[in-house]
Amino acid sequence: MKNIAVIGYGVVGGGITTVIEENCAKIRAAVGDDVCVKYILDLRDFPDSPYADRVVHTIDPILADDSVELVCETMGGSHPAFEYSVACMKAGKSVVTSNKEVVATFGVELLECARENGVMYMFEASVGGGIPVIRGINTALAGDRISSVNGILNGTTNYILTKMKTENRTFDDVLAEAQVLGYAERDPSADIDGIDAKRKIMILTALASGKLVSDTDVFTETLRNVTVEDIRAAEKWGGAVKLIAGSVIADDGIQAHVCPMFVPWSCSLAHITDVYNGISITSPVTGDVMFYGRGAGRLPTAGAVVADVCAVLSGAAKAERIPVFEKAEGSVKLFDEIGFRCYIRANSGRSELCEALAAYCEGTEVLSDEAGVVEVITGKLTKPETDKIRAQFAGIESVIRVLD
Numbered sequence: 001m002k003n004i005a006v007i008g009y010g011v012v013g014g015g016i017t018t019v020i021e022e023n024c025a026k027i028r029a030a031v032g033d034d035v036c037v038k039y040i041l042d043l044r045d046f047p048d049s050p051y052a053d054r055v056v057h058t059i060d061p062i063l064a065d066d067s068v069e070l071v072c073e074t075m076g077g078s079h080p081a082f083e084y085s086v087a088c089m090k091a092g093k094s095v096v097t098s099n100k101e102v103v104a105t106f107g108v109e110l111l112e113c114a115r116e117n118g119v120m121y122m123f124e125a126s127v128g129g130g131i132p133v134i135r136g137i138n139t140a141l142a143g144d145r146i147s148s149v150n151g152i153l154n155g156t157t158n159y160i161l162t163k164m165k166t167e168n169r170t171f172d173d174v175l176a177e178a179q180v181l182g183y184a185e186r187d188p189s190a191d192i193d194g195i196d197a198k199r200k201i202m203i204l205t206a207l208a209s210g211k212l213v214s215d216t217d218v219f220t221e222t223l224r225n226v227t228v229e230d231i232r233a234a235e236k237w238g239g240a241v242k243l244i245a246g247s248v249i250a251d252d253g254i255q256a257h258v259c260p261m262f263v264p265w266s267c268s269l270a271h272i273t274d275v276y277n278g279i280s281i282t283s284p285v286t287g288d289v290m291f292y293g294r295g296a297g298r299l300p301t302a303g304a305v306v307a308d309v310c311a312v313l314s315g316a317a318k319a320e321r322i323p324v325f326e327k328a329e330g331s332v333k334l335f336d337e338i339g340f341r342c343y344i345r346a347n348s349g350r351s352e353l354c355e356a357l358a359a360y361c362e363g364t365e366v367l368s369d370e371a372g373v374v375e376v377i378t379g380k381l382t383k384p385e386t387d388k389i390r391a392q393f394a395g396i397e398s399v400i401r402v403l404d
């Protein structure tokens with residue numbers, strides 16, 4: 001019997017016991033033994049749960065029990081998740097987590113702690129829920145240099161954009177519905193302001209490049225300002241508006257960003273709808289690889305945690321390429337230096353806008369010019385340039401970058 005503990009018995013933590021129960025024969029075959037959830041750490045009691053007798057309210061009994069080989073951390077947040085994970089690893093227990101905040105913030109320290117203590121720290125469920133993208137980067141693409149990652153990494157915002165498009169509804173209206181359905185949090189900022197996607201692209205970029213950029217290095221733009229008019233313009237242009245978390249890994253530095261973008265139909269990401277996630281990875285040898293699936297939800301995310309549990313307890317994880325990354329200090333390229341084509345909509349004369357744009361870029365194309373509203377796709381512009389153009393034209397209603 002292999003004993004494990006679950007710390008944080010919320011949506012994902014609760015899903016872990018369900019997956020272990022429902023798939024016990026498959027898990028026994030993968031691990032070579034039965035897996036038993038011996039402790040559940042939570043502030044609450046669960047008197048009606050079959051696991052009521054396993055609930056503890058401090059980490060101490062878990063740390064003191066040498067029969068517990070592994071701890072699933074599904075608490076969320078940085079603290080005390082970080083301190084508990086370190087304490088468990090120092091006590092000789094491997095840790096697997098779904099907590100993107102703690103991995104994005106303390107991934108370097110946590111992986112180092114695992115190495116120092118001869119245990120594993122695994123985090124497949126922290127990005128893309130049930131999509132095995134982390135294992136894909138670490139193992140299947142281990143021999144290639146990844147040059148870029150682009151993903152739809154937040155299910156809530158993709159659901160909002162899908163409903164805005166198919167039902168012609170405003171952002172606020174669909175957000176309210178997403179909150180009722182339980183997709184978006186009551187405080188939806190982490191989803192709609194790009195914070196959740198930022199943490200996930202930080203993790204994928206660290207795995208792809210070996211460098212963990214800091215939170216403040218990732219340019220992050222909210223989805224709140226995207227309108228149905230923007231979505232219709234993208235359709236007219238030949239694509240869809242998506243919240244894209246992207247990174248470019250080049251010899252002159254790493255650059256990561258999260259922003260709404262026009263994505264052409266020729267890119268698979270444009271076709272990903274509802275709460276689904278997708279990640280497109282480009283590398284010189286392999287070319288483009290696409291990952292797709294349920295990026296959130298109780299069972300898909302718990303399933304990814306349990307897959308890590310099986311990998312650790314069976315010994316398979318030790319044979320995989322163990323992720324190693326360091327802080328990206330000095331290797332970061334500023335977002336301000338990167339040019340993107342942009343969609344611009346303005347209440348201004350076509351010639352006025354095109355003349356002004358000609359001072360900054362070549363190749364602006366007019367998408368439409370009707371009833372005093374002009375829509376263009378510009379040549380490449382940097383953020384400082386779009387800021388200047390916005391300052392020059394009071395009538396600019398929208399600026400959205402293009403994913404090329």
Ligand code: HSE
Nearest residue numbers: 153154155156295296
């Ligand atoms: N709020 C996140 C999302 C949950 O909507 O994708 C999964 O990290």
